[in-house]
Amino acid sequence: xxxxxxxxKALRIFLEYGMLLxxxxxxxxLGRMMFRxxxxxxxxxxxxxxxxxxxxxxxxxxxxxxxxxxxFVFSDQLSIGRDPDNDIVIPEQFVxxxxxxxxxxxxxxxxxxxxxxxxSFVNDEMLTGSVFLKPGDVIRIGMVTLQFKR
Amino acid sequence: MKSWSLxxxxxxxxxxxxxxxxxxxxxxxxxxDASSLLGLSYLPWLFSVIVLSLIxxxxxxxxxxxxVLFPIAxxxxxxxxxxxxxxxPPLLVAQLRWLLIAMVLMLILIRIFHMVKQALQYPxxxxxxxxxxxxxxxxxxxxxxxxRNWIVLGPFSVQPSEFGKILILFFLAAYLSExxxxxxxxxxxxLFLRLPxxxxxxxxxxxxxxAVLMFVVSRDLGSALLFFGIAVVMTYMATGSKSYLFVASxxxxxxxxxxxxxxxxxxxxxxxxxxxxxxxxxxxxxIVQSLFSIGTGxxxxxxxxxxxxxFIPEVxxxxxxxxxxxxxxxxxxxxxxxxxxxFFWRGILIALCCRMDRELLTxxxxxxLFLMQAFIIISGVTKFLPLTGITLPFVSYGGSSMVxxxxxxxxxxxxxxxxxxx
Numbered sequence: 001x002x003x004x005x006x007x008x009k010a011l012r013i014f015l016e017y018g019m020l021l022x023x024x025x026x027x028x029x030l031g032r033m034m035f036r037x038x039x040x041x042x043x044x045x046x047x048x049x050x051x052x053x054x055x056x057x058x059x060x061x062x063x064x065x066x067x068x069x070x071x072f073v074f075s076d077q078l079s080i081g082r083d084p085d086n087d088i089v090i091p092e093q094f095v096x097x098x099x100x101x102x103x104x105x106x107x108x109x110x111x112x113x114x115x116x117x118x119x120s121f122v123n124d125e126m127l128t129g130s131v132f133l134k135p136g137d138v139i140r141i142g143m144v145t146l147q148f149k150r
Numbered sequence: 151m152k153s154w155s156l157x158x159x160x161x162x163x164x165x166x167x168x169x170x171x172x173x174x175x176x177x178x179x180x181x182x183d184a185s186s187l188l189g190l191s192y193l194p195w196l197f198s199v200i201v202l203s204l205i206x207x208x209x210x211x212x213x214x215x216x217x218v219l220f221p222i223a224x225x226x227x228x229x230x231x232x233x234x235x236x237x238x239p240p241l242l243v244a245q246l247r248w249l250l251i252a253m254v255l256m257l258i259l260i261r262i263f264h265m266v267k268q269a270l271q272y273p274x275x276x277x278x279x280x281x282x283x284x285x286x287x288x289x290x291x292x293x294x295x296x297x298r299n300w301i302v303l304g305p306f307s308v309q310p311s312e313f314g315k316i317l318i319l320f321f322l323a324a325y326l327s328e329x330x331x332x333x334x335x336x337x338x339x340x341l342f343l344r345l346p347x348x349x350x351x352x353x354x355x356x357x358x359x360x361a362v363l364m365f366v367v368s369r370d371l372g373s374a375l376l377f378f379g380i381a382v383v384m385t386y387m388a389t390g391s392k393s394y395l396f397v398a399s400x401x402x403x404x405x406x407x408x409x410x411x412x413x414x415x416x417x418x419x420x421x422x423x424x425x426x427x428x429x430x431x432x433x434x435x436x437i438v439q440s441l442f443s444i445g446t447g448x449x450x451x452x453x454x455x456x457x458x459x460x461f462i463p464e465v466x467x468x469x470x471x472x473x474x475x476x477x478x479x480x481x482x483x484x485x486x487x488x489x490x491x492x493f494f495w496r497g498i499l500i501a502l503c504c505r506m507d508r509e510l511l512t513x514x515x516x517x518x519l520f521l522m523q524a525f526i527i528i529s530g531v532t533k534f535l536p537l538t539g540i541t542l543p544f545v546s547y548g549g550s551s552m553v554x555x556x557x558x559x560x561x562x563x564x565x566x567x568x569x570x571x572x
Contacts, residue, residue, distance in 0.1 A: 008173070015170040016454045019163055019232070020478055026159035026225055027488040033156075034218070034492060038499075129327075132505045 045107070055109050055133075055150045057088065057102070062144040064091065077103035080141055081114075094118045094142035102133065102148075109133045109148070118142065153217035157207055160224040161200055167232030167454060168196065171239075174455050192235075195246040202253050209257060216500055216566035222493045223544050223559050227552070229486065230545035233474055236455055238466045241547055248549040252556035259557055263564035270508045273324035277353060280317040283310050284360055284377075288367050311364070311373040312541075312554035316561070318357065318377055319384075319515050325353055326388035327507035351394075357381045358398065362405045369415055372526055372540025378402060379522050384515045388507075423536035436463050440472040440531045444483075451479025466547045468539050472531050486545075487528070494521040500566040513565045516558050 056073040067090065072078060078087045083097040090099075096116040103110055112130035113120045120127040121140040133139075137148045172190070203224050210217050227249055235242040259266065269276060287310050292300045300307045329350055358378055365374035382398040409416045418433055426434035426441075439462040446452060459465050459473035466473075475483040497517020504510040523543050530537040541551040 012170060012173050013453075015166050015173065016456075018166045019170070019454055020451070020482055022159045022162040022166060023225075023229070023478065023482055023485045026156075026221075027485045027492075029156065029159075030218070030222065030492050031488065034495060129507065134505070 055102075055104075055148065057139070057146045057148055060138070060145045060147050062090075064144075067144065074102070075104070077101060088146075090142055090144050092142040092144070095144075099141055100127070100139075105132075109150075111139065111148075116141075153211055154207065156218065156221035157203065157224065160221060160228040161203070163225065163228040163232060164196065164200070167228075168192075168235060170454055171232075171235055192243050192246060195243055195250065199246055199249055199253075202250060206253055206257060209260070210563065213260070214567060215260070215563050216496065218496050219493060219500075219559060219563060219566075222489050222496070223556070226486070226489055226544035229474065230470065230542075230547070232454075233470055233477070233545070234466050234547050236477075237459060237470075237473055238547070241466060244549075245547055245552075248552045251549075252553045255553055256556040256560035256563075259560035260564050263561070266561075267509075267564075270320060270324045270512070273321055273328060276317060276321040276324055280314060280321050281356075281360065283314040283317055284364065286310050287370075288363065291368055306549075309548070309550040311370060311377075312550040313557075315373070315376065315380070315519060316554060316558055318380065319512060319519060319558070319561075322357075322381060322384045323508045323511035323515060326384060327511055330388045330507065354381060354385060354394075355401075358401055358405075362409070365405075366409055366413060366416075370539070371419065371536070372530070372538035375526055375538055376519070376523055376540065379526075380515060380519055383518050383522070384511060387514055387518075388511055419536050423533065426533065436469070437531070437533055437537055439463075440469050441533060443472045443476040444532065447476040447479045447483075449480045451475075451477050451482055453477065467541060468527060468546065469531055470546050471528050471542055474545075487524075490521055490524045493517065497562055500562060504565055509565050513562050516562045519558065520555070 054073055054075045056071050057078065058071045059067050059069060062068045067088075072088055074087065079098065079101045080086055080088045080090065080095075081097050081099040082089065082091060082093075082095045086098065096114070096118070098114045099116040100111060100113050100120045103112070109132070110130050111120070111122060111127065111133050113127045122131055122133070122137055124138075124140070133148045135148065135150045139146045139148060203220075206220060207217065210220060231242070231245050231249065234245050287301055290301060292302050292307070300309055302308075358381060361374040361378040361381070364370050364377070378398070382395060385394045385398075386392070406416075410420060421428070422434045422437060426437050428434070430438045443457065443459050443462060446457065451457070454477050457473070457476040459469075459476050462469045462472055471483070471486070474486060478485075494517045497520070498514055501510050501513035501517065504513055520543050523540060526535070526538055527540045527542050529535040530540075541548050543551065543555045
């Protein structure tokens with residue numbers, strides 16, 4: 001039956017090159033998708049970079065009446081500690097003289113513990129070294145909790 | 151949905167490839183008898199692989215993990231499974247079974263990753279484990295296929311270096327993130343190099359040493375190169391200091407020269423690479439056949455199932471790339487490499503979103519590991535670098551390699567969890 005044999009051979013060729021086609025489809029789709037992802041992210045970063053050059057720390061809870069509810073806006077860096085030369089002064093015995101510092105690093109803000117005795121906590125995790133901050137992160141230093149906002 | 155549509159091509163490849171083989175094996179229409187159906191005993195395995203891959207993708211979507219990496223891995227494994235079915239049909243069920251086991255283990259790893267992550271806090275214990283795992287084959291190893299890197303445990307034979315690479319990745323990430331300040335603070339000046347005190351780079355030097363030892367004693371050049379390379383690249387990623395690159399290349403050059411002078415098998419490898427046509431039927435048979443087979447493929451390939459890659463020894467493990475290049479042609483080979491490149495790109499994007507130093511280093515190092523392994527073996531079979539026996543990740547036949555690759559993929563995936571803000 002030559003018709004069936006022809007059909008059969010056509011099927012086989014279709015299947016063989018179909019494999020290659022699947023491979024090509026996959027790569028092309030993958031490449032397009034990832035490139036689109038990348039462009040979208042870059043656009044977001046551009047917009048974000050212009051709008052949010054500043055960040056702020058909002059004091060959520062504190063024993064000190066003077067600190068509660070205060071918002072500290074900064075664009076470059078901000079230091080936290082007991083010493084009066086800090087940007088945010090927390091007069092508590094659990095807080096070291098120079099406790100922690102928040103600084104900008106290539107468009108993102110980083111919090112760094114300056115070797116404090118009683119540690120700093122970001123989202124209830126102990127801070128070892130430095131970590132990137134994301135909007136909404138809650139920082140706890142001594143008895144004071146602060147929220148990072150951009 | 152976008153995250154599901156990427157799964158279609160890998161499954162398509164699996165079905166198309168296996169159907170082609172079936173059609174090829176039973177060329178006469180209308181004769182479906184019992185004997186021809188026996189050739190389909192892999193169907194339950196194939197079906198469970200497809201179902202499990204859908205489950206994995208569902209889990210990834212539900213946990214808000216990255217949904218691109220897994221389809222790429224499945225694509226590569228799909229091409230591998232199909233090619234193995236064509237090259238060595240008895241191994242098909244075994245490979246499908248390993249794929250299944252690997253995916254299950256990956257799911258378990260993703261589930262318990264928060265516990266595994268704790269290990270990153272103990273660099274020295276990780277380093278010790280790593281040393282033990284790497285020394286095991288040197289002490290108790292069995293020689294299979296010319297390199298002594300296997301351990302035989304009853305019915306299984308395991309390749310510890312495949313799992314050692316996960317440990318070494320963890321160790322490097324933990325160690326480097328802890329000491330990155332010290333390592334990037336140059337203290338001593340030596341010629342134009344700026345190096346920290348010796349005791350801080352001692353662990354790195356010992357890894358390099360182990361790599362060379364592996365190379366010389368167990369003749370496992372591929373893994374040695376991989377371990378050495380990943381140590382160097384991760385040190386560079388953590389410190390950004392080029393001095394380490396210079397020191398490392400001086401080290402590898404010295405080690406290479408010494409072992410070239412002392413050991414015969416190194417000399418043979420090197421000469422086969424420089425001029426395979428001296429002895430095309432003896433020492434260089436494998437590489438010469440591989441080159442012929444890639445050349446036969448041309449741009450569009452000979453067609454799946456119509457090449458003659460069977461002439462290459464060990465074609466289903468180390469040389470699977472030559473077989474793919476022959477049957478799917480330059481196009482197929484390029485697409486395969488594109489998959490690895492996209493995998494790496496995606497992995498680096500994930501790494502850049504990580505917030506802790508050690509997680510960042512783990513994700514970036516893991517993706518580099520895949521790319522480097524693929525590069526080493528592809529450049530080996532195309533005679534760009536001296537040939538080194540190592541598996542092509544996800545594609546080659548091999549249980550250890552498959553499981554280790556999927557575990558590594560699971561680690562990268564677990565680190566890709568998006569934060570609360572999406």
